[in-house]
Amino acid sequence: MLFSKRKGLTPVKIEIQKDKIDKELRYGLWNALHLMIWEQYNGGSYISFENTNLFWLFRKYWHCFFKLPIDNMPHNFQSVIERIRKYFFECEWYDVYDFIEFTAQNCPDNLKEEFIEFVNMLLEKELSAYRFVDEQLTDITDEQEIESIETAINSSNKFSGTKIHLKAALSLLTDRKKPDYRNSVKESISAVEALCVVLSDDPKATLGASLNSIEKSHSLHPAFKKALANLYGYTSDSEGIRHALLDEPTISYSDAKYMLVSCSAFINYVIGKMSEK
Structure with missing residues (x-):
């Protein structure tokens, strides 16, 4: 995070790639195609192009994806890849995702699973807002979630600990x-x-005690308080779901994002309730 954002001098913006693809992500997706699909091509001196394992995938590209005359398709592997490469690096960001999704749905079955796993790993690493779910690219982050996180950070200036x-x-x-x-x-x-x-005015208060205090002084709805307490499973600072969750061998991007969105929503709600008084 840059200096101006760390110091709260400029609004924090989440750099999740939702309506764009930067060059690193585009390069990575191209490499995924090469490594997991095209490098598995079984053509050679004694196998005609039409009898290779990827020929029908290329035919589907031409007929169903590009919607070009099939007799326009080159008759050798390298020329086909060159045509696809030109398209891939000139098309719009959403066309890249279309091509990746089409490939996952139409490539040979023995290549499909590892290709999807590789692409999902790359999408997570490069902060894409999409993942493969059942051979279909699906949103994992929507505008409301992003706005909730940004609002919580940018509106918590009076609560330095929360913002930090x-x-x-x-x-x-x-x-x-x-x-x-x-x-x-x-x-x-x-x-x-x-x-x-901070709101309970007791630096030693547990989360449960703090929620009780906020409920009385800031009209926090009891049902909302109970929902939050149930979410975190707190009975004290030393027990509950936080410790159970953090004992899990793996915590994923989705887990961490869900917790950040949930906590941001709660913070926005409480700050909003305070402003109503």
């Missing part, structure tokens, strides 16, 4: 080189705790 924890959670979640989902979850929950402690 939220920024840390976001930074750990979106670090392309070394994401830390486990500690992102910790920071998200700590952001809620920090807000509750």
Whole structure:
């Protein structure tokens, strides 16, 4: 995170790739096609192009995806790849996803699973807003979730501890080189705790006690308080779902993102309730 954003001098924007593809992601997706599909081509000196394992995939590209005359398709592997490459690096971002999805749905069955796994790993690493689910690229992040996180960070200036924890959670979640989902979850929950402690005016209060205090002084609906308490499973600072969750061997991007979005929504709700008084 840049200096101006860390210091709160400019609004924080989440750099999740939703309506765009940067060059690193486009290069990565091209490499996924090469490594997982085209390098598995079984053609050679004694096998005609028409009898190779990828010939019908190329035919489907021409007939169903590009919608070009089939007799326009080159009759050798390298020329086909060159034509596809020109399209891939000149087309719009959404056309890239169309091509990746079409490939997953039409490539040989023995290549499909590893290709999808490889692409999903790449999409997560490069902070794409999409993942393969059952051979179809699906949104994993919507505009409302992004707005909720940004609003929570940018509106919590009066609560420095909350803002620091939220920024840390976001930074750990979106670090392309070394994401830390486990500690992102910790920071998200700590952001809620920090807000509750300040509002309850008791630095030693547990989250449960803080919620009781906020419920009385800021008209926090009891059902909402109960839902939050159930979500985190707290009975004290040393027990509950946080510790059970963090004992899990793997915490995914989806887990950490869900916790950050949930905590941001709660923070926005509480700050909004305060402003109504």
